[in-house]
Amino acid sequence: MVFALSLLLFSLTVRDMTVSLITFTVMSALIIFAAKIPLSYYLKLLLLPGFFIISGTITILFSFTSKFTSISNIWWSWEVGNWQIFISDDSVGTVINLITVVLGSISCLYFLTLTTPITVILSVMRKLKVPSLLVDLIELTYRFIFIFLETALAIHQSQASRLGYGSLRKGIRSLGLLISSLFLGVLQRSGHLTMAMNARGYQENLSYIEDTYTYSSRNCLVAIVILGSLIFINGFL
Numbered sequence: 001m002v003f004a005l006s007l008l009l010f011s012l013t014v015r016d017m018t019v020s021l022i023t024f025t026v027m028s029a030l031i032i033f034a035a036k037i038p039l040s041y042y043l044k045l046l047l048l049p050g051f052f053i054i055s056g057t058i059t060i061l062f063s064f065t066s067k068f069t070s071i072s073n074i075w076w077s078w079e080v081g082n083w084q085i086f087i088s089d090d091s092v093g094t095v096i097n098l099i100t101v102v103l104g105s106i107s108c109l110y111f112l113t114l115t116t117p118i119t120v121i122l123s124v125m126r127k128l129k130v131p132s133l134l135v136d137l138i139e140l141t142y143r144f145i146f147i148f149l150e151t152a153l154a155i156h157q158s159q160a161s162r163l164g165y166g167s168l169r170k171g172i173r174s175l176g177l178l179i180s181s182l183f184l185g186v187l188q189r190s191g192h193l194t195m196a197m198n199a200r201g202y203q204e205n206l207s208y209i210e211d212t213y214t215y216s217s218r219n220c221l222v223a224i225v226i227l228g229s230l231i232f233i234n235g236f237l
Contacts, residue, residue: 001116001124003223008108010230017097019234020104026226027107035115042110049106057095061087118142119211144190151185152178 004027011023031037065071067084077086112121118139125135155178159165164174 001112001121003219003227004108004112004116006223006227007230008105010227011101011104011108014234015097015101016234017100019230020097020100022230022233023104024100024107027104027111031107031111031114035111037114045110046103046106049102053099053102057098060098061091061095063088063091120213143193144186147189148182148186151189152182155181155185 007023007027011020028042031042032039063086064083065086067079067082069084071077071086071088073089075087075089075092077084079085122135122139125138126132159174159178163170164177165171
């Protein structure tokens with residue numbers, strides 16, 4: 001957790017293309033080869049932020065101005081009436097730097113989420129004296145996300161088995177029933193969870209038996225070498 005967050009903060013601080021590319025490559029290799037996460041699954045995870053990266057960088061890449069305005073370092077331009085749409089060398093450099101920084105940061109977050117259980121992250125947050133209300137809220141939100149998805153999947157499978165999505169009209173009706181049933185189901189599950197917490201003596205703070213972990217000198221050494229190498233490389237750029 002400390003290793004991933006350190007690399008994330010360093011990559012966001014220096015905002016350098018080379019450092020971000022190295023961070024993305026190293027963290028992706030650790031996710032695939034050390035954490036044994038399948039490559040196809042990791043690529044699917046990258047698709048979601050990739051969509052937001054592409055949609056966000058398009059607005060940065062293209063610029064508009066009057067066709068009578070003189071612009072230097074134009075990489076591509078297209079005149080439409082009295083306007084011209086252009087891509088400059090500066091905007092291309094900004095987009096490339098932004099994409100590499102985002103990919104490097106995302107790889108650090110994926111390494112953290114794919115290798116560290118949520119209970120460990122919350123345990124570290126409690127030790128760092130993060131307000132208990134915020135920690136409990138994160139934990140309950142995390143739990144209810146999966147309850148929400150599990151309930152939605154069960155309802156969808158039940159509807160699909162009864163040909164509820166056989167036509168457009170049936171699909172719209174089934175989707176409406178799914179949404180209404182979903183909120184009722186989640187509300188019922190939250191009521192059961194509240195009853196279970198009260199039965200176990202819930203008093204403002206959620207209490208758990210924390211697991212014990214031992215430090216790995218090999219992993220610490222690898223983390224120090226990687227972080228030190230990035231700092232060294234950044235010093236010569």
